[in-house]
Amino acid sequence: MAESRQDTDLTVGDTAALVGVTVRTLHHWDEIGLATPSGRTPAGYRLYTGADLERLCRILAYRETGLSLDAIRGVLDDAATGIAATLEEQRERLAERICDLQRIDKRLARLADAHQHGILLSAEEQKATFGPDWDPQQGARARARWGDSPQWAQFAERAASRSPDDWRDLSDAMSRLEQDLGAALARGVRAGSPEANDLADRHRAIFGNFFPITRQMQVCLGRMFEDDAGFAAHYDGIRDGLATWFRQIIDEAARGDGIDPDLATWQ
Numbered sequence: 001m002a003e004s005r006q007d008t009d010l011t012v013g014d015t016a017a018l019v020g021v022t023v024r025t026l027h028h029w030d031e032i033g034l035a036t037p038s039g040r041t042p043a044g045y046r047l048y049t050g051a052d053l054e055r056l057c058r059i060l061a062y063r064e065t066g067l068s069l070d071a072i073r074g075v076l077d078d079a080a081t082g083i084a085a086t087l088e089e090q091r092e093r094l095a096e097r098i099c100d101l102q103r104i105d106k107r108l109a110r111l112a113d114a115h116q117h118g119i120l121l122s123a124e125e126q127k128a129t130f131g132p133d134w135d136p137q138q139g140a141r142a143r144a145r146w147g148d149s150p151q152w153a154q155f156a157e158r159a160a161s162r163s164p165d166d167w168r169d170l171s172d173a174m175s176r177l178e179q180d181l182g183a184a185l186a187r188g189v190r191a192g193s194p195e196a197n198d199l200a201d202r203h204r205a206i207f208g209n210f211f212p213i214t215r216q217m218q219v220c221l222g223r224m225f226e227d228d229a230g231f232a233a234h235y236d237g238i239r240d241g242l243a244t245w246f247r248q249i250i251d252e253a254a255r256g257d258g259i260d261p262d263l264a265t266w267q
Contacts, residue, residue: 009039009047019056026056034073035059065090107160114156118142121164129168154211173206181246182239191245192252200253215254219264222250 015037016023029035030046035056039047048056055076062072067090074081113120118139121129126136146152181199189195204218213221225231226247235243251261 009049010053011041012037012046012048015048015053015056019053019060021056021060029059029069032069032073034069066094110160111157114160115153116143118152118156119159119167120162121167125164129164130171151211158210170206170209177202177206178235178238181235182242185239185242185245191248192256196249197253197256200249203250214267215257215259216264217266218250219254219259219261220266222247222261 010018012023012026016026026035030037035052037046037052038049041047058076059072062075065087067086071086075083075086110120119126123136127134143152177199184195184199204213204215207213207221225235226243232243235246254261254264
């Protein structure tokens with residue numbers, strides 16, 4: 001940026017280099033009447049005087065505040081324009097923008113944390129929400145196992161905006177479902193019956209809060225509930241044989257939708 005008046009007129013190229021903008025910018029400012037050079041060469045080329053350079057320096061100073069070119073023209077050309085008032089208005093707009101950016105930054109931080117950790121609750125909060133037997137390392141293990149999957153990304157995106165109360169509601173809904181599953185097994189409810197299908201649908205709806213889940217994906221989950229030692233122990237701890245029965249009612253619900261559970265894949 002120029003800091004002093006020049007003794008000789010400058011071409012548009014020299015002026016652009018001196019003040020630190022492009023020739024195209026100077027041409028544009030000339031076209032819109034913001035900074036019109038005072039002189040011309042015999043061939044009609046633009047020449048900038050010392051006074052022109054002073055105006056360019058003022059334009060650049062105000063542009064750095066974020067003022068629009070129209071607002072800058074008003075500050076420089078309209079004697080009725082209150083420069084201090086204009087700048088205060090710009091400060092207010094800037095303060096609003098800063099608040100918006102801070103909210104975005106917090107959102108980005110939560111998203112990053114959720115992609116890294118899954119559940120954004122402390123170990124104590126997790127135990128209070130999911131029960132004293134809950135292992136707070138579940139999130140780390142889940143990320144290690146599924147962290148590269150689209151479903152983990154979807155889970156993290158939803159977890160980032162989920163409050164402790166939201167997690168508590170989901171935990172309560174899942175607990176009620178598991179108790180109803182155990183009670184249905186104890187009563188001898190058959191897989192494929194309307195009650196069993198309703199339970200399978202409830203599970204799919206609740207699990208869908210974590211990521212979108214198709215019937216085929218639910219069948220794959222049912223297999224995991226039966227085959228994975230940790231999941232099987234959890235369900236069988238509610239009612240002996242529940243892990244296998246749970247997989248069976250999911251399979252029969254899939255058959256009711258025209259899906260062969262033996263051919264189901266994660267899609």
